[in-house]
Amino acid sequence: xxxxxxxxxxxxxxxxxxxxxxxxxxxxxxxxxxxxxxxxxxxxxxxxxxxxxxxxxxxxxxxxxxxxxxxxxxxxxxxxxxxxxxxxxxxxxxxxxxxxxxxxxxxxxxxxxxxxxxxxxxxxxxxxxxxxxxxxxxxxxxxxxxxxxxxxxxxxxxxxxxxxxxxxxxxxxxxxxxxxxxxxxxxxxxxxxxxxxxxxxxxxxxxxxxxxxxxxxxxxxxxxxxxxxxxxxxxxxxxxxxxxxxxxxxxxxxxxxxxxxxxxxxxxxxxxxxxxxxxxxxxxxxxxxxxxxxxxxxxxxxxxxxxxxxxxxxxxxxxxxxxxxxxxxxxxxxxxxxxxxxxxxxxxxxxxxxxxxxxxxxxxxxxxxxxxxxxxxxxxxxxxxxxxxxxxxxxxxxxxxxxxxxxxxxxxxxxxxxxxxxxxxxxxxxxxxxxxxxxxxxxxxxxxxxxxxxxxxxxxxxxxxxxxxxxxxxxxxxxxxxxx
Amino acid sequence: xxxxxxxxxxxxxxxxxxxxxxxxxxxxxxxxxxxxxxxxxxxxxxxxxxxxxxxxxxxxxxxxxxxxxxxxxxxxxxxxxxxxxxxxxxxxxxxxxxxxxxxxxxxxxxxxxxxxxxxxxxxxxxxxxxxxxxxxxxxxxxxxxxxxxxxxxxxxxxxxxxxxxxxxxxxxxxxxxxxxxxxxxxxxxxxxxxxxxxxxxxxxxxxxxxxxxxxxxxxxxxxxxxxxxxxxxxxxxxxxxxxxxxxxx
Numbered sequence: 208x209x210x211x212x213x214x215x216x217x218x219x220x221x222x223x224x225x226x227x228x229x230x231x232x233x234x235x236x237x238x239x240x241x242x243x244x245x246x247x248x249x250x251x252x253x254x255x256x257x258x259x260x261x262x263x264x265x266x267x268x269x270x271x272x273x274x275x276x277x278x279x280x281x282x283x284x285x286x287x288x289x290x291x292x293x294x295x296x297x298x299x300x301x302x303x304x305x306x307x308x309x310x311x312x313x314x315x316x317x318x319x320x321x322x323x324x325x326x327x328x329x330x331x332x333x334x335x336x337x338x339x340x341x342x343x344x345x346x347x348x349x350x351x352x353x354x355x356x357x358x359x360x361x362x363x364x365x366x367x368x369x370x371x372x373x374x375x376x377x378x379x380x381x382x383x384x385x386x387x388x389x390x391x392x393x394x395x396x397x398x399x400x401x402x403x404x405x406x407x408x409x410x411x412x413x414x415x416x417x418x419x420x421x422x423x424x425x426x427x428x429x430x431x432x433x434x435x436x437x438x439x440x441x442x443x444x445x446x447x448x449x450x451x452x453x454x455x456x457x458x459x460x461x462x463x464x465x466x467x468x469x470x471x472x473x474x475x476x477x478x479x480x481x482x483x484x485x486x487x488x489x490x491x492x493x494x495x496x497x498x499x500x501x502x503x504x505x506x507x508x509x510x511x512x513x514x515x516x517x518x519x520x521x522x523x524x525x526x527x528x529x530x531x532x533x534x535x536x537x538x539x540x541x542x543x544x545x546x547x548x549x550x551x552x553x554x555x556x557x558x559x560x561x562x563x564x565x566x567x568x569x570x571x572x573x574x575x576x577x578x579x580x581x582x583x584x585x586x587x588x589x590x591x592x593x594x595x596x597x598x599x600x601x602x603x604x605x606x607x608x609x610x611x612x613x614x615x616x617x618x619x620x621x622x623x624x625x626x627x628x629x630x631x632x633x634x635x636x637x638x639x640x641x642x643x644x645x646x647x648x649x650x651x652x653x654x655x656x657x658x659x660x661x662x663x664x665x666x667x668x669x670x671x672x673x674x675x676x677x678x679x680x681x682x683x684x685x686x687x688x689x690x691x
Numbered sequence: 692x693x694x695x696x697x698x699x700x701x702x703x704x705x706x707x708x709x710x711x712x713x714x715x716x717x718x719x720x721x722x723x724x725x726x727x728x729x730x731x732x733x734x735x736x737x738x739x740x741x742x743x744x745x746x747x748x749x750x751x752x753x754x755x756x757x758x759x760x761x762x763x764x765x766x767x768x769x770x771x772x773x774x775x776x777x778x779x780x781x782x783x784x785x786x787x788x789x790x791x792x793x794x795x796x797x798x799x800x801x802x803x804x805x806x807x808x809x810x811x812x813x814x815x816x817x818x819x820x821x822x823x824x825x826x827x828x829x830x831x832x833x834x835x836x837x838x839x840x841x842x843x844x845x846x847x848x849x850x851x852x853x854x855x856x857x858x859x860x861x862x863x864x865x866x867x868x869x870x871x872x873x874x875x876x877x878x879x880x881x882x883x884x885x886x887x888x889x890x891x892x893x894x895x896x897x898x899x900x901x902x903x904x905x906x907x908x909x910x911x912x913x914x915x916x917x918x919x920x921x922x923x924x925x926x927x928x929x930x931x932x933x934x935x936x937x938x939x940x
Binding site: 637639640642643644645646647648649650651653657658660661662663664665 | 739740741742762764766767768772773775779781783784788789792793796797800832849853
């Protein structure tokens with residue numbers, strides 16, 4: 208009786224959840240003229256007072272980009288993007304440098320307050336050091352002093368270019384070369400800012416490092432770079448969060464994250480991605496086309512990616528590990544939620560080059576509404592990678608009957624001693640589970656939150672505490688009311 | 692407390708309940724017996740609010756309210772509890788989290804503040820002792836990998852936590868060994884008082900050695916064909932259900 212009606216009703220609920228970060232901050236901005244040519248690249252470089260080699264890097268990338276075509280192999284339906292209609296640089300006016308928080312525009316601080324990352328708070332509460340990137344410019348890096356004591360460098364990418372040019376020049380583009388792919392080339396040409404982090408040999412970073420990205424200005428793209436270098440025997444846990452205002456047109460986010468992990472070092476990189484996903488009809492939202500890659504360069508190095516993806520209209524993202532050293536470990540834990548008309552094509556690449564290398568891929572896709580959610584992964588083991596191991600598990604959870612889940616695993620092994628395991632499941636939240644929860648007095652909304660969080664638990668458990676709680680809430684909000 | 696009148700229910704055009712009547716008052720324990728497929732579980736599901744049946748006729752009044760107009764979770768928060776015959780598994784959701792959500796939604800429904808973590812854990816410890824459940828069960832995901840007996844004990848534990856006004860035990864004794872049966876029965880006996888009521892659905896009189904009912908009803912072909920005291924259960928045990936095929940006098 209009325210089973211379909213109920214589903215329909217609940218599915219309609221899906222559309223009621225609102226994106227609470229959709230506000231716009233009223234700060235005077237300096238915005239580059241719309242369009243992209245060599246002059247744009249020179250303009251950005253000059254604005255940032257960059258050394259000659261960096262301008263050359265950008266121009267080289269730009270020339271490569273001009274010859275490249277946007278990739279079309281992903282299971283995404285992307286309308287043509289007019290790259291000449293975007294502004295490639297936007298910065299709050301007159302605010303490039305701060306020596307104390309008092310100098311920061313109060314409107315900006317309010318924005319970060321609303322996002323729940325009060326810089327003021329961050330100063331007092333021990334735990335997380337934040338680099339906040341607002342449109343194109345890094346606004347403030349907290350905790351610099353504490354980190355300095357340990358010899359850790361954590362600053363905006365622009366500052367790093369000025370203060371540690373040798374380190375930046377040495378590692379930038381070494382994992383993701385400028386010509387790697389269309390979006391990487393675009394980023395390499397016009398990137399505006401981002402974060403840089405260097406952990407010296409033998410140092411365990413005592414606090415979680417965090418970057419917060421925010422796109423504010425209309426018709427701008429955000430192209431930031433993150434570069435993390437963990438020297439031998441060091442450890443760092445790094446978190447990334449992102450939001451954007453609610454706008455009817457699409458905005459482009461094409462970032463690069465490069466991570467270099469030396470011998471015996473370990474890096475954990477966690478992302479809670481909450482870009483504006485567009486409205487319930489599928490208008491607006493961020494195009495999130497990001498290249499994330501790390502290399503385990505020395506023996507016994509370890510790199511793990513954990514991501515919770517709830518936002519973006521379109522996601523194209525494959526955080527990857529190159530396991531170069533022997534006994535290195537690569538991990539990828541992902542929860543990707545798509546609702547309404549969102550589309551995500553995401554997964555990981557594990558490239559096994561060294562002996563006894565190990566990788567794990569746990570991917571949990573959750574699709575609702577009219578969305579499409581694809582896992583795409585590559586596990587490659589070369590001839591030299593003796594005894595390499597991979598375990599992949601790709602689970603899909605479907606809510607409703609208008610969404611899609613797809614799995615595209617690619618496996619290439621070139622030696623006899625390596626082992627690859629791949630498991631995949633597709634499931635639905637059953638009526639029986641919901642009835643059971645309802646019978647205990649738990650509302651359908653809460654029940655879905657519980658069940659989805661239970662389903663994603665394996666991945667959520669990998670997140671640092673502060674992030675795990677945020678991610679849990681986000682999962683429930685993103686799926687408010689959707690049942691199958 | 693519960694008054695069912697002339698309840699006629701079908702599923703996929705097949706009538707299951709055919710004009711069932713049942714009156715339950717506070718402080719009473721009613722046993723419902725009968726052969727397979729006579730509508731015992733349907734009755735339990737209808738009271739709990741499962742949405743797959745067509746109610747053709749009849750009324751259910753629960754504490755002065757029309758039960759048919761209430762959502763499943765609303766019924767639960769008004770004190771109706773169903774111990775499932777086949778409890779479902781909810782992977783990854785810990786019993787602690789599940790129970791805490793349930794308790795706090797119930798409290799919210801009644802306009803009370805949620806329990807703090809400490810208060811909740813204390814309550815859980817008390818109830819665990821009461822129903823003699825091992826602590827490790829509550830550390831696991833809801834029913835995930837539980838044996839049949841563990842699932843049933845877990846239902847009784849949840850009943851103890853939620854302190855229902857009207858609890859329905861749908862063949863909670865089926866598949867239980869004698870120890871588990873005792874645990875389930877003790878749970879019910881400790882929880883029963885003058886303000887609540889139980890409906891115990893069972894095939895066997897065995898459970899009724901432990902849970903002494905005030906009334907025994909025989910459900911046969913969609914109707915209650917005979918009601919009596921606890922001695923009726925013994926009679927059924929001896930004679931089986933066949934004699935009910937004869938027209939009753």
